[in-house]
Each structure stands twice: as C-alpha cells, then as structure tokens.
Amino acid sequence: MSAPPIKIALFQCRWCLYSPEDQAWVDNDLPENIHLVKVPCTGRIDPLFILNAVQGGADGVMISGCLPEKCHFKEGNLAARRQLAEFGSFLDYIGYEQARVRFVWLDLQDRGRIQQELTAFETTLETLGPAQALATRASAPMGGADE
Amino acid sequence: MNELETKIRAEAERLLSEGLVDVVIAFRQEDAPLHPQPAFFTQVEELESLTYNGMCANNLANYLTRYPQETRIGMVVRGCENRSVNALIVEKQHTRENLVLIGIPCEGILDWRRIVALTGENVLSVEEKDDSVIVHTRENTFELLRIELLHPSCQRCLHPNPLSADILLGDPKPEGDPHLMRLRIEALENLSLEERNAWFRHEAERCIRCYACREACPMCYCTECFVDHTEPRWTESGVTPAGMQAWHIIRAFHQTGRCTSCGACERACPMDIQMTYLTDKLNLDMADTYQFEVGMDAETQPPFATLTLDDKNRFIAQGK
Amino acid sequence: MNYRLPKKVLIQTLNAWAEQAEVFAPQKREGYAQFLPWEAGNELLLDEPHNTRFPPKAFFLPQSETLLTYNRKLSQLEMPALQISQRIIFGIRPCDARAVALLDTVFATADNPDPYWQTRREQTILVGLGCSEPATTCFCTSVGSGPFDHAGLDALLTDLGEAYLVETFTVRGEALFANLASANANDAEQAGTIQQQASALLEPAFTTDGLKEHLDQIFDSYLWSEFAQSCLGCGICTFLCPTCFCFDIVDEAQRDERVRNWDTCMFRVYSLEASGHNPRPTRAERTRQRFMHKFSYWLEHADQFGCTGCGRCVRYCPVGLDIRAMIRKAAATPSEAVHVN
Numbered sequence: 001m002s003a004p005p006i007k008i009a010l011f012q013c014r015w016c017l018y019s020p021e022d023q024a025w026v027d028n029d030l031p032e033n034i035h036l037v038k039v040p041c042t043g044r045i046d047p048l049f050i051l052n053a054v055q056g057g058a059d060g061v062m063i064s065g066c067l068p069e070k071c072h073f074k075e076g077n078l079a080a081r082r083q084l085a086e087f088g089s090f091l092d093y094i095g096y097e098q099a100r101v102r103f104v105w106l107d108l109q110d111r112g113r114i115q116q117e118l119t120a121f122e123t124t125l126e127t128l129g130p131a132q133a134l135a136t137r138a139s140a141p142m143g144g145a146d147e
Numbered sequence: 148m149n150e151l152e153t154k155i156r157a158e159a160e161r162l163l164s165e166g167l168v169d170v171v172i173a174f175r176q177e178d179a180p181l182h183p184q185p186a187f188f189t190q191v192e193e194l195e196s197l198t199y200n201g202m203c204a205n206n207l208a209n210y211l212t213r214y215p216q217e218t219r220i221g222m223v224v225r226g227c228e229n230r231s232v233n234a235l236i237v238e239k240q241h242t243r244e245n246l247v248l249i250g251i252p253c254e255g256i257l258d259w260r261r262i263v264a265l266t267g268e269n270v271l272s273v274e275e276k277d278d279s280v281i282v283h284t285r286e287n288t289f290e291l292l293r294i295e296l297l298h299p300s301c302q303r304c305l306h307p308n309p310l311s312a313d314i315l316l317g318d319p320k321p322e323g324d325p326h327l328m329r330l331r332i333e334a335l336e337n338l339s340l341e342e343r344n345a346w347f348r349h350e351a352e353r354c355i356r357c358y359a360c361r362e363a364c365p366m367c368y369c370t371e372c373f374v375d376h377t378e379p380r381w382t383e384s385g386v387t388p389a390g391m392q393a394w395h396i397i398r399a400f401h402q403t404g405r406c407t408s409c410g411a412c413e414r415a416c417p418m419d420i421q422m423t424y425l426t427d428k429l430n431l432d433m434a435d436t437y438q439f440e441v442g443m444d445a446e447t448q449p450p451f452a453t454l455t456l457d458d459k460n461r462f463i464a465q466g467k
Numbered sequence: 468m469n470y471r472l473p474k475k476v477l478i479q480t481l482n483a484w485a486e487q488a489e490v491f492a493p494q495k496r497e498g499y500a501q502f503l504p505w506e507a508g509n510e511l512l513l514d515e516p517h518n519t520r521f522p523p524k525a526f527f528l529p530q531s532e533t534l535l536t537y538n539r540k541l542s543q544l545e546m547p548a549l550q551i552s553q554r555i556i557f558g559i560r561p562c563d564a565r566a567v568a569l570l571d572t573v574f575a576t577a578d579n580p581d582p583y584w585q586t587r588r589e590q591t592i593l594v595g596l597g598c599s600e601p602a603t604t605c606f607c608t609s610v611g612s613g614p615f616d617h618a619g620l621d622a623l624l625t626d627l628g629e630a631y632l633v634e635t636f637t638v639r640g641e642a643l644f645a646n647l648a649s650a651n652a653n654d655a656e657q658a659g660t661i662q663q664q665a666s667a668l669l670e671p672a673f674t675t676d677g678l679k680e681h682l683d684q685i686f687d688s689y690l691w692s693e694f695a696q697s698c699l700g701c702g703i704c705t706f707l708c709p710t711c712f713c714f715d716i717v718d719e720a721q722r723d724e725r726v727r728n729w730d731t732c733m734f735r736v737y738s739l740e741a742s743g744h745n746p747r748p749t750r751a752e753r754t755r756q757r758f759m760h761k762f763s764y765w766l767e768h769a770d771q772f773g774c775t776g777c778g779r780c781v782r783y784c785p786v787g788l789d790i791r792a793m794i795r796k797a798a799a800t801p802s803e804a805v806h807v808n
Contacts, residue, residue, distance in 0.1 A: 047400055048373065048381045048393075055389045056721065068456055078454035083403075086432060086451075090400060093336065093428055095344020133344040136388035137722055182787025185697040205786055209699075264498070268516055268782070269603040285603055353497060355521070355530065357706050358734075359785055362699035375736045383719055385531030385728035415785035417520065417703045419498060 005033040006060065006125045008118065009053035013042045013065040015072040019111040026114065034118060041065070043076025047087040054096060057135040060125045064104040064114060077105070095133035099124060149275070151251065152199050154316045155223060158249050163191050168221035168247055172210055174203040180270045181259040185210060199223060201257040201275050201293070206411040208232045208365035211241050219245045225253035227300075227409035229309035230442025231365040234405055234449075240368060243445055250312020252320045254293075255301035256410075260419065262296055265289065300410025300423055303327040310443065328408070332428050346424075347392070353418045354391040356384065360412035360422060361398060366405045373397060399425035404433045404449030407442050468641055469650035470633040472624065477631075481557060482507045484643065488553040488592075491526070493519055502526070502556065511558070513626075516602035518560040518777055522709035526556060527567060527587045528574070530706075534583070534716070534725045549583055551590045555643070558596045561616040561623070562607045562777040566709030567593065568619030572769040573712055583727075592639045595620040599665050604778035606672040606791055612775050614665040625658040632658040672791035673798060675772070679763045684802035686759070694793055695750035697786045698733075704757065704780035704790075705731035710773050713737070732756045758790075758797065 010030075017023045030036055035053070039045055042065030050061050063084060071077040081103075088101035102124075104117045159171040175186035176198040183203045187210075188194055207222055208231035214220060220241075224232060229248060236243050262270065262282055269285035280296055282289045305323040309315065335343060358374075361367040374382045374394060382397070383390030399422065406426040413423055433439045437450040472480065484490050490505035495512045500519045503509070535546040567588075574584035598605070598614035607613055617623060621640030624631040632654045635641040650658075705711040706729055715730035715737075730737055733754075738747045747753045765773030774790075781789050 048397060051393055051396060052381060052721075055393065068458060075454045078456070078458055079451070081458050082454070083451050086403060086429070086436075087400060089432065090396070090425075090429065092340070093343060094347040094396065094425075095340050097340060133340070134392065136392055137383075177787055178789040178792035179781065179784070179787035182784065184787040187696045260498075271603065355702075355706050356728075357702035357731075359699060359701035359703050362701040363785055375734075380717075380720070383726075384715070384717060385726055387531055387726075390531075415699070415701070415703075417707060417783040 004130060006122050006130070007058050008034045008060045008062060008121065008125070009037065009050075009058040010034050010118070011037050011039055011042070011045050011049065011061070011063045012114075013072075013077070014038050014040060016042075016064050016066045016106045017114060018106070018108050022111060022114050033122075041071065041073050041076035042080035042084070043071075043073065043078075045080055045084060047083065050084070050087060050091075050101070051134075054091065054131070054134045055137045057131070057137070058100075059128075059131045060100045060102065060121055062102045062104060062118065062121055064106060064117070067105045067107045070107065091134070096131060097128060099128060100131060149200065151317055152197065155199050155249060155251070156194050156197050158314060158316065159188060159194050159197060159221060160191050162221040162247055163188065163194070168219045170214075170218065171197075171221040171223075172207050173223040173249075174198050174205075174207075180272050181262065199251065200273075201254065201280070201296075202259065202273055204256050204259070204298070204411070204414045205363060206231055206365050206409045208235060209363060209411070211235055211246075211365065212368040214241075216240075216242045216245065219247070221247040221249060223249045223251060224309050224312060225251050226304065226307040226309055227253075227407045228365075229311060230306065230407040231409065233311065233442040233445040234366060234407065235368075236445040237448060238405075246313075248309060248312040248314075250309030250315040252309070252315070252317045253301075253304070253307040254320065255297040255304065255307070256414070257293070257296045258298040258414070261298075262291070265291060298410055298414060299421070300408055300413065303331065303408070303427075305408075306443075311445065328427050329431060331424070332431055335424060335428070347395075348388070350420050350422065350424070351391045351395045352388065354386065354394065354420060355418060356386060356391065356394065357417060359415040359417065360420075363411040363415035364402075364406075365409075365411075366402060367398070373401070395422060395425060399429060402426050403429040404437075404439060404451055405441055406430055468635050469655060470635070470644045470647040471650045471654055472631040472633050472644065472647055474630055477511075478507075481505050481511075484555050484557075488555050490555045490557060492557040502559075505557070513558055513596060516598070516600050517604065517782070518563055518779070520707070520779070520783075522566070522707055522777070522779065523556060523559055523563050524566060524570060524709050524712070526554070526591060527570070527584050528712060528714070528729075530729045532583060532727045534727055536724050538723060549586045551587050554587075554591045555594060556591060557594045559593050559620070560598055560777070561595055561614060561618070561620070562605070562612060562775040563709045564593050564595050564619035565607075565612050565616055565775045566619070566777070569710050569765075569769065569771060569773065569775070570712055571619075572771075592621045592643065593619060594640065594643065595623040597623055597625050597662065597665070599626050599661050601665055601669050602778060604781040605669060605776060606778065607776035608666055608669045609672040609675070609791070610772045610774050610776045611675070614669070615662040625661055627654060627657050627661070630654070672776070673794040678794070678798060679766050681798060681802065682759060682763045685797060685800050686755070688800055688802075690797060690800045691755035691758075692749075692751040694788070695754040698750055698754050698788060699786055700733050700735070700750050700753065701785070702729075702731035702733050703783050703785065704788075705729075705733055707779040707783055708774075709777055709779075710761070710775060732760070758793070762794065 065077045088098050092098035102121055162168045171188040174183040175196045177184045183198050185205050206228055208228045235241050266282045266284050266289045272283045274281045278293050280291045280293050307320040382393040439450050491502045492505045493500045493512045494503045500512045537544045574581040601614050621637045622635045632650050633644050713730045714727050716727050718725050739745045761773040
C-alpha cells in the first residue's frame, strides 16, 4: 500500500531561473505530481491563486521568484513578499500549516537549486502528510445543501 | 431625547443652514426599536428625527463611497468610524477638505442580540440611562447593565475617541486595553492546527453568502467584488464548503491593513458568524510585523501598499 | 378530522415517525432556532414567538443544488434522478407553509413543473404549529394569512396547554395522527379562543386595498431613492424570505458540475447583462423591485401577495428597514411625486 503522491503547486516567476537547463527541466521534465503555473512575476500571484490550489488539494505550494533587488519589474517581488508571506501565515491560522507554503528567492548562482528545493519540499510534505484541512472543492451533494 | 442628540442636531443644523455641507449623515430612529437607521439629512426641518444612541450599530463611513468626492459631507463619527474615514482618505476614496466630522467619543455599541437573548424578541423600546439600559417589551420591562450588552468588538475597542474630528461632542473616553484583542487571538492561536481548522470550518459553514458583511464594511467598496468576477471564476458562489470558506478567507485578507475592527460586519451578519477573529488576527500581524495601525492618520500607507527593499532582510529565504 | 395530542406523548410520536421517515423539527443550535433532523434525545424548541431564522423553503429549493455533472473529455453528461426519502417537517409556522404553497405556483405548475421541487414536495409532509403569541415583527394577518392559516399544511397544531389540538387537512396528514383520540368539543372551543386571541395581537401593518394599483402609479417616485439611501444592498431580506425564489445556474468548471444557487435581486450583478447594460443600475431600482415584486407583480402572476408576513426581513435587516413602514410610506406617497434622476 503506497501513500498517495504528494501534490505540489509550483508558481514560478518566468524570470527567476537563470539557467536554461533549469527552465527546460521545469517546462518539460517536471514530475507529474508537481503542477506548474508560470507567472510573469511573483507580484502577479494573487492569494486567490494559492487558495485555489489549496482547495483543489495541493499538499504544498511553492513560489519561486527573484531576489528582492533583482525583480525584472523592479518591485513586483516586494509586493509578493509582504502579501504572500502574510497569506501563508493566515492559512496556518485556519489550519493549513505554514510549512506547506514555501518561498524560494533565486539568484544567478542558484543553478540547479530549483530541483533541490522541490525535492526537499517534497520530503517535508511527506512528513506532514496529505493536506486535508482546506481541500474542500467537493460537490454540492446531489440533493443540495439544505438546512 | 438625550443631551448628545441635542448637541448633534445643533451642529447639524449649523452645518446645513450655513450651507457648509450638502448632506449630514447620522442616524434616525425609524420603526425597528432595535435598529436605528443610517439617515441622510439635507434639510434643517428633517433634523427633528436625528437620533444617536447605543443601538446605532452601523459604521457610517460605509456611506462615504456612495458620494462623489465633490460632495461636502457632515458626518457623525465615533472612534472606529473616524479611523475608517482616514483609511478611505488614504485610499483616495474621499477628500478630507470636503468632510466635516462631528466626533463622538464612544461608549460602545449595544449588541441587539444580547438584549434579545435576555428580554425576548418583542422589544418595543430601548433607553439608556447612565450605566443601565431599560428595555420595554410587549410583556415586560427589563433593566439591564450596559456593560453586559456591549458588542464584543466594542468590548475590545482600542480607540473610542475620534482622532481627527472637526468638532468633538462629549467627554473623551479612556483608550482601550490592547491586551483584550490580543488575548482573544492568542487563545485561538494556542489551539492545535486541527482545532483552529475545525473552528474556521464551523464558523464558515452557516454562511448564507448574503454579503451583508461586505456591504456593511466601509472598506469593501470595489465596484466588482472578487466573488462576482467571472473570467476566470475563482470562487464558487453557493454554500458549498469551498465557496463559503474562500469567501471568508479572501474577504478577510483583502482587509489586511485596512480594517479598523469596528465589528459592523458581525453586527450585520444574520447567522451570528463572528468573523472578526479573522480580521483581528491580520490587524495584529500588521501591528507586530510593520508597527502599523490603520486609520490613525490620513496619510500613512498600509503595509501592502508600501514596498521597500528593506524587506529583503525581513523574510528569510525559505518559508516566511 | 381533529385529534388531541397530549404533550407528554409528543416526543414518542416524533420518535415513531422517525422510524419511517426523516423528521425535522425546530431545535436550538448556534443560539437560534433551526429545522434540524430529529433524533431521540434531542430537545425541541417550540415556544419562540417567531419562526426559525433560516426559512424552510430550503427543504424544497436548497440554497445550492447540483443539477447535473459532466465529463468534458468524454462529452458525457449525468443527471441522476433525485433520491429523496420521505420527510416530515414538524413545527413549521403557517407563514412558512403558506409560502411553500405560494412557491408551488412557480415551481409546481401543470405545464412546466420543476422536477427537483416536485420530488421534494411529494416526499414531504408539513405539520404546522400555529402561533399563539405572534411576535411584534409578525404581520401575517396584513397579507391575507394568519397565525393559524392552513395554506400548504397537511396538519396544524394549536397549543392548548397540556395538549395540542390537531387539525388534519390531507390524507397524509390524517395518517400521521389517526391513532390518537379525537379532539372533543372543549378542545375545539379552547383552540378557537386561542386562535382568535392570537390574531387580535397582530395589529394591521398596512391596508392592502388598492395597494397594487398605487404602487404601480408611484413606480417613478423619488421614494425609492430615499429607501435605497440606507439599504445596504445585501441579500439578507431575500435569502431569509420564505417566498423569494430567484436562482442562478452556474457551471462549476473546476468540479464539472452544473449548480443552482439562490440569487437575489438586491445584488447589482443580478440584473447585469452580458453587454454591460444593467436595467436596474442603482440601488433605488433594486430596492423598488422587492416591493413591486412582492406587492404588485405577484398579484398579476398568482392573484396573491408574494409575502406571508413572517417578519424575518424586519428582524434581520442590518439597517433597520421595516417593510411594513415602507409600505405605509409608499401608500402615503402621492402618485404625482416626481422621479428626480
């Protein structure tokens, strides 16, 4: 009896992987349990995106973006850092562990790091187990939700 | 008619008769004994019906965003309402020069549900007399203690005195104890993850998506709310768990750094959902992380609107 | 046929019913009365002057209901037949039962019945509890109903103190009580007095003679803008209303389901058209719509008001708008009052 595969939602800023090999790996060889959403900047990530992934059953959400002073759009990742960090903390408050929301801020010398981060993240999530708390995208029961 | 009402009417009369404002926003006692109505006075003759008492449960700043910025508005504001007005000015939703704020140091709003729990529903009138509240019902008369009827948000109120009123009517009240709000949130934080989740699901599941919380909130003024956005559609519109939970999570989060903890959302909710446990937590985080408290002036931008490179040392590489 | 139900056998009666059907009865949860499944050992809440907070229309028109599921990849569609077991709703107030009967004129029409509504309706028996002491927010008598109205009910209980007088109106209602002793003349007389006293407690809220015609005449009045000033435009009045029935059908694309949800004319997006045009662009038009629908258009459709005076909108409006006072004000508004744009 094997455990169900850990599901990870990866929101990747399209500028943060400086190495073409890394980007090619993410684009073509990403393991099946990792769902990629590429964004033009981490500043584009609305908490709704993360919540949607979580409600859909993501056991973990990784956000990979550029270092604060290296944002392609100058300040996008600064907005992301404040809002999404607080959102991760808020999700913990209502029952989705903060450790399931991980930020990776990448720089020129971080080639290969994305694979390592994902592997490490998967290990952490395996310890935490599948996320039940907010994975609520369940059907309205046939027969309705009456009171 | 109480003394404060007389003073408010006098000031409103002055503002209208001297042509200093186009409208005075206050309250009026209409037909529901437990719910005075927000009222919009444009003529001096109408002011006879102006009322102000502890049953005035709505945040009047909510109505500011219904008016064009050129409208000159006189408005009764208590502590939280003044802060909401400041927050709206920071967000450029109105212009301070076009506002005349009639400040009332607030003794707290009476929670109609607490009254009804003690007296039954057939309330005919509610009068306040010093520390007591006299309630006449069809069957009986009750004398209750004011302090026991306060709405929970008012019990935890930090700033009952309007900060930037043009005129202050009434004696200033002591500032609130910040520990009270913190204690409530810490009690929740100290529960286990599963218990917190259970509480969240429990409070969310009786939601009927009436959006009274949103409509009562001065800071919810978007012409298109995220729940009404259709391309793409992020949130389910019905009473499925995903829909109700997303509504609570995201509405609270959109209030981060904007909510003054006035409690108007809770007072409006027909299902008695105590959703301030979400916004109060976010407000505390803003205070702890950014030393920010909304509405204390009309200039300071909220944390999510102030981006600085100094943040790079604030958050570590992984996790937060 | 009238029966006498001693209060000391009420619980065992409910328990006996619960062996054959799903029984729902008013119980307290979260601090207020709700219709909840009845299980032996639960506690009834029958002595509140007013009805439950959430309306029992939800038993027939759930707030969210999956109509069908589909699989886009396989181009398949599934609409399983609705399975509803037999249900007994005990303790429903006459205003709410009458509302269900009113909604039958919408959903249970001869030429185009709604199968979801119909199935539930057919499987449900309504046993009413009349209101001996209506609340100050009740106004059923002003809209052609009353605290002991029979409309929509299979049976109606009147509280006599130690027992209930049970009046049955349908075969199904009769079957539930047939094993009880018949009511005697005293019971009937006592019930009559109680019912009269209850009606007397309800002061007329407004006159309805000529109300529809007058409302039609003041359609363009400035009055509606005045009402709209404090109205929040939330959905409390419409969602808690036992006769409101508007719904929206959406495809939940992330779950491949088509769902019907309650909708409300109070929301701006309710009448917003795909072009961007909104025939009810401001709160004034939307607030007006509620009045026109309940007190004018319903008469055109069913020759009855679309309001049963249950009082929920009065109790829970966050800004204290009282529909009774608003009708009185509308009735007093001259039809020459000009609409100021």
